[in-house]
Ligand SMILES: *[C@@H]1O[C@H](CO)[C@@H](O)[C@H](O)[C@H]1NC(C)=O
Ligand SMILES: *[C@@H]1O[C@H](CO)[C@@H](O)[C@H](O)[C@H]1NC(C)=O
Ligand SMILES: *[C@@H]1O[C@H](CO)[C@@H](O)[C@H](O)[C@H]1NC(C)=O
Ligand SMILES: *[C@@H]1O[C@H](CO)[C@@H](O)[C@H](O)[C@H]1NC(C)=O
Ligand SMILES: *[C@@H]1O[C@H](CO)[C@@H](O)[C@H](O)[C@H]1NC(C)=O
């Protein structure tokens with residue numbers, strides 16, 4: 001058994017196993033013939049022969065049977081018994097052996113302890129007793145062993161030991177660790193007393209070089225021993241390879257150290273030592289790098305970096321690095337990909353400042369360029385750097401890149417420069433362009449115009465590029481007009497205002513002169529007299545996209561700018577125009593303007609409708625300029641164009657009265673249309689009819705005004721007979737109604753996403769009332785002029801009425817007024833009609849003077865006609881009033897003069913009209 005210190009893992013005794021070997025057991029008896037020698041057995045010699053070659057019989061440990069070969073040379077034969085000298089019992093009953101070779105089975109009980117066997121042989125009365133003596137005389141020799149000299153600490157180690165001579169052997173294996181002197185022992189006693197070999201196996205406790213001493217000892221004392229060496233190694237652990245550059249960051253460059261990091265991916269109990277690794281970096285024509293005696297040290301923490309192999313690639317490209325690590329007993333491999341790029345991509349260049357003060361005494365301004373790299377901090381010899389200052393006299397080329405390197409550029413003229421720094425390496429180029437302004441101040445008129453109108457305030461901007469401390473600037477607008485401007489600490493920009501009154505070239509300047517800081521910035525321009533009357537060619541309301549001018553696609557107004565020539569214009573000056581039009585192709589609040597082509601964009605009035613063919617937001621720009629002069633004005637406006645509302649109209653007016661049982665045509669197709677497509681008329685429109693029963697005659701006018709939202713009739717009872725239709729016109733059989741029913745027919749006319757509703761009231765009477773039409777004699781179309789007179793005249797047709805009845809016809813007019821804004825309807829009772837209505841509510845003809853109608857309202861005029869005993873007939877007419885033009889003004893020049901002598905000139909501008917819409921613009 002092994003001897004171990006208490007920190008070791010105890011070794012299981014089962015690891016030492018005796019092995020059963022099938023080996024022979026020999027007793028060799030030579031019995032000589034008594035007749036030829038002495039006639040007794042006294043000369044018979046019993047001894048072991050010790051000749052291996054006769055050990056042809058076998059002894060089986062398990063069955064306990066040994067075979068004994070006996071050769072008898074006595075021709076009479078002999079009797080033979082065998083017993084153990086310890087025992088009185090004969091273990092083998094007498095066996096008669098003839099001359100020749102006999103094989104006897106011996107029971108295992110014969111072999112107890114080390115005692116010799118007693119073999120007795122007799123012939124007739126002669127007997128010979130002989131005690132075996134081989135045991136005492138046994139020698140042990142020829143010990144050798146077979147084993148692997150270098151083994152893994154993890155594997156089961158086994159060693160075979162054998163002797164060429166010996167019996168009753170015990171094999172002992174001593175292992176002594178060369179460093180720790182720890183000893184481990186194994187003992188193997190073969191069950192076969194004559195076994196000449198034994199195998200031992202064990203698990204190693206720790207790696208190292210062991211001295212292995214093997215001895216074979218016979219139980220009687222003799223022994224043989226040998227000494228050997230076993231090297232026990234841990235396996236190379238599995239590892240993962242990764243790469244890192246000597247610099248930080250993730251990019252890899254040629255000529256810098258590319259390092260391979262090896263990280264164990266398993267935890268083992270032992271440090272692997274004397275590992276050699278071969279790194280093949282995959283570059284054509286390059287030898288792999290070998291690193292010997294790497295310590296794969298303790299690996300409980302698998303994140304530890306085990307090995308580093310610096311390597312410098314000479315080209316860019318994608319490479320696979322193959323790493324093979326091995327020791328005497330194992331090899332592990334891994335590979336890692338690396339992409340080697342040119343260092344130019346992350347090269348950096350910067351300026352100490354992007355502006356430089358210009359020293360007028362030295363006539364110089366200097367700036368410093370710094371070269372760097374996002375990841376590399378070491379010089380790279382393969383990267384060429386050139387600096388082009390923008391001044392042909394100042395160019396530098398550096399054959400190698402040196403991070404942190406600086407170069408001073410000195411400019412001798414103020415101005416804007418581009419410093420170009422070019423990095424070139426491994427076939428790649430990178431140019432960094434760094435703008436630099438030489439000079440502290442900037443001074444200019446906003447918009448940097450070359451021409452400035454006299455009499456108009458111009459705004460100068462005074463800018464400085466360093467706001468530290470306060471700065472006094474001497475600003476000169478024109479000769480003898482200078483001003484000292486104080487720029488306070490932190491202020492970088494100031495606006496200065498000036499108005500020029502003389503037409504001339506100018507030189508305005510800003511100048512500083514403090515200590516060694518001296519600089520002057522000059523702005524040159526010319527002035528001219530204004531020849532155009534205004535800056536605002538359009539109403540400024542429409543300048544913003546958020547407040548465009550509304551317009552209907554069917555009625556887009558033509559637009560003109562309101563510029564005029566002034567007295568400052570040269571003789572014969574001509575104003576000329578140029579228009580641009582764009583459409584917004586994005587959805588507000590996003591804008592993407594796409595130009596719309598305008599044919600003949602030089603028009604005075606632009607018929608915008610010719611170019612706008614779809615709904616949307618449009619931008620219009622007008623440039624008004626004076627021919628052969630630099631005077632011009634530009635302005636923009638926006639236009640929001642939508643499709644007009646559909647017009648829905650049921651033929652026959654707002655109300656009809658019909659005799660019960662008659663057939664009534666409901667027709668909306670005749671008068672309805674899409675104003676955006678007048679030619680199509682009522683075709684292409686969708687119709688949806690519905691019919692409701694009104695509760696009382698009072699409700700009739702309530703629903704007739706065009707400008708009201710009252711759709712409460714939809715909750716009333718539906719007409720009997722489920723009247724509905726989707727065609728433009730259809731016939732209604734009034735037989736389904738009851739006398740005095742008041743039916744309200746609604747048609748919804750739709751197309752695309754637009755829809756409009758019209759209604760008509762049908763009164764069902766017992767008898768047909770006279771037919772009459774309200775004829776519009778004057779100013780009573782859908783939209784009437786509020787300031788004009790209005791005349792309506794009913795024409796009655798009643799063939800069954802007498803002339804007298806017709807003459808005595810009773811007329812009753814009523815007027816309902818609807819506020820288009822609030823949509824509130826009110827009846828104007830006849831006693832509120834004033835003298836502007838020439839007729840009365842009982843006269844046949846309705847006639848009002850101009851001015852009675854209020855602008856911006858809708859009116860429904862209803863006439864009830866009663867002829868004789870016929871039922872009363874009713875008809876209404878709805879219209880709305882025009883609004884006066886607005887937003888404009890008129891002027892007259894001169895303001896005073898003499899009638900008939902003075903030429904007065906009247907000018908009216910900016911007037912607007914709501915057109916066919918019902919409301920004004922904001
Ligand atoms: C052993 O036996 C062989 C053949 O059986 C013989 O040649 C040899 O001489 C013997 N050796 C001894 C030591 O008796
Ligand atoms: C051997 O023993 C048997 C019986 O014990 C005996 O009969 C025989 O004669 C003996 N033979 C010799 C040659 O002694
Ligand atoms: C492995 O090596 C490391 C460093 O050399 C050492 O600290 C550690 O004790 C070793 N572990 C073993 C099990 O030998
Ligand atoms: C590494 O090992 C692999 C596989 O065992 C082998 O194909 C390759 O040639 C080896 N490379 C080197 C550089 O030893
Ligand atoms: C600097 O580079 C820009 C673009 O990279 C180029 O347009 C310009 O000409 C270069 N200027 C000089 C002075 O090389």
Ligand SMILES: *[C@@H]1O[C@H](CO)[C@@H](O)[C@H](O)[C@H]1NC(C)=O
Pocket residue numbers: 468469
């Ligand atoms: C501002 O000017 C003062 C005095 O000239 C100087 O000490 C300071 O460093 C400057 N600060 C900056 C941010 O340039």
Ligand SMILES: *[C@@H]1O[C@H](CO)[C@@H](O)[C@H](O)[C@H]1NC(C)=O
Pocket residue numbers: 474475476482484511
């Ligand atoms: C400002 O500059 C003008 C023109 O160069 C010069 O005439 C004037 O004296 C300057 N004013 C001051 C206070 O330096």
